[in-house]
Amino acid sequence: MLFDERPKVKREELFDREEELGELEKNIDRPLILLTGVRRIGKTSLLQVFLNESNIPFILTDCRKLKENYGWKDLFELLARGSNRVIEILKGIKGIRIMGNEIEISWKGKNFVSLSDLFDHLNKKRLIIAFDEAQRLRGPLSKEIKEAIAHVYDYDKNLTFILTGSEVGLLYDFMSIEDPSSPLYGRFYHEIRLERFNKDASFNFLRKGFEEYSLKVKDEVIEEIISFFDGIPGWLTFSGNLYVNFKDVERVKEIAVNVALNELKNLIENKRRISEIVGRRYLYTLKCIADGNSSWSRLERCLSDREGTTISSSVLSNILKQLESVSLIKDYDFLDPIYKEASRRLSL
Numbered sequence: 037m038l039f040d041e042r043p044k045v046k047r048e049e050l051f052d053r054e055e056e057l058g059e060l061e062k063n064i065d066r067p068l069i070l071l072t073g074v075r076r077i078g079k080t081s082l083l084q085v086f087l088n089e090s091n092i093p094f095i096l097t098d099c100r101k102l103k104e105n106y107g108w109k110d111l112f113e114l115l116a117r118g119s120n121r122v123i124e125i126l127k128g129i130k131g132i133r134i135m136g137n138e139i140e141i142s143w144k145g146k147n148f149v150s151l152s153d154l155f156d157h158l159n160k161k162r163l164i165i166a167f168d169e170a171q172r173l174r175g176p177l178s179k180e181i182k183e184a185i186a187h188v189y190d191y192d193k194n195l196t197f198i199l200t201g202s203e204v205g206l207l208y209d210f211m212s213i214e215d216p217s218s219p220l221y222g223r224f225y226h227e228i229r230l231e232r233f234n235k236d237a238s239f240n241f242l243r244k245g246f247e248e249y250s251l252k253v254k255d256e257v258i259e260e261i262i263s264f265f266d267g268i269p270g271w272l273t274f275s276g277n278l279y280v281n282f283k284d285v286e287r288v289k290e291i292a293v294n295v296a297l298n299e300l301k302n303l304i305e306n307k308r309r310i311s312e313i314v315g316r317r318y319l320y321t322l323k324c325i326a327d328g329n330s331s332w333s334r335l336e337r338c339l340s341d342r343e344g345t346t347i348s349s350s351v352l353s354n355i356l357k358q359l360e361s362v363s364l365i366k367d368y369d370f371l372d373p374i375y376k377e378a379s380r381r382l383s384l
């Protein structure tokens with residue numbers, strides 16, 4: 037079903053991504069592929085459909101499961117859980133002990149196993165290693181992980197990495213391909229950027245989805261959904277699904293905005309942990325941008341009006357950079373209209 041809210045796993049359920057599937061296929065022998073695009077654009081769906089169709093065994097890990105200061109054990113467990121096949125491969129490795137689903141890894145001593153060692157073992161067979169939401173690999177181990185990926189790049193020709201990222205700026209930061217001190221400096225990666233559906237595709241997607249429920253929906257309703265949700269497949273799925281239940285577009289919009297609002301509240305809550313002022317500044321910045329202050333000077337004015345004091349340009353530029361790196365905004369506007377609407381409703 038097109039309106040199934042889980043990431044799709046079969047080609048029949050995946051709408052309009054033939055080109056991207058083909059591009060993955062064509063490039064799958066490269067060492068490193070990036071799948072990027074805003075939240076809900078369909079990265080996980082594309083990745084899963086591709087992996088399930090491909091004849092190549094794979095490990096798929098969801099890096100959102102890693103806590104912020106994750107350690108080696110967390111990472112190895114995530115990798116091991118990513119595929120039963122790999123449990124088998126892990127079994128042969130000195131320094132890794134497997135009992136059922138429990139894994140013990142030696143950190144030190146003569147049986148110490150490093151990530152590069154692990155990859156060398158996996159390299160015995162052709163294998164795809166996919167890290168979904170790979171920007172979450174940032175953290176204390178990021179240097180070692182990049183070194184291991186660089187090692188694979190040079191020596192392990194049987195391995196291909198596919199990294200996805202919703203927070204595209206953070207993913208680039210993690211890889212730091214342009215930073216001479218980074219282990220991945222100057223390495224080529226093939227990037228596939230997922231874009232939203234155009235109007236026709238969005239229309240056909242919704243029409244087809246409603247037909248699966250034998251539901252007759254007026255063109256105007258479909259057009260209203262498209263103009264509000266702007267062709268982002270995840271929102272179209274979400275709204276199609278809710279419309280089937282409620283037959284009420286306003287209610288559907290309201291629920292979607294509340295979902296986005298909760299995410300933004302979490303973001304601001306995290307900033308509040310740094311300090312009350314920082315949290316407030318993020319909140320005001322989001323509100324000012326949502327209100328259409330789409331240039332540096334207008335934004336600066338809006339913020340100082342709200343705060344009652346001027347804001348230094350380095351502070352503002354840092355906030356903008358952060359909001360860009362998590363793919364919320366670009367060029368003083370929101371990438372996703374639902375977050376824009378949600379930002380208007382934020383309050384202290």
Ligand SMILES: Nc1ncnc2c1ncn2[C@@H]1O[C@H](COP(=O)(O)OP(=O)(O)O)[C@@H](O)[C@H]1O
Pocket residue numbers: 038040041042043044049050051052053073074075076077078079080081082202269270271273274
């Ligand atoms: N091409 C597509 N065809 C059908 N459903 C899709 C498509 N792309 C995304 N979806 C749906 O949209 C939602 C978000 O997709 P997901 O793959 O989780 O996006 P991402 O990983 O980019 O956040 C899911 O409900 C998924 O089923």
Ligand SMILES: [Mg+2]
Pocket residue numbers: 079080081168
């Ligand atoms: Mg995803």
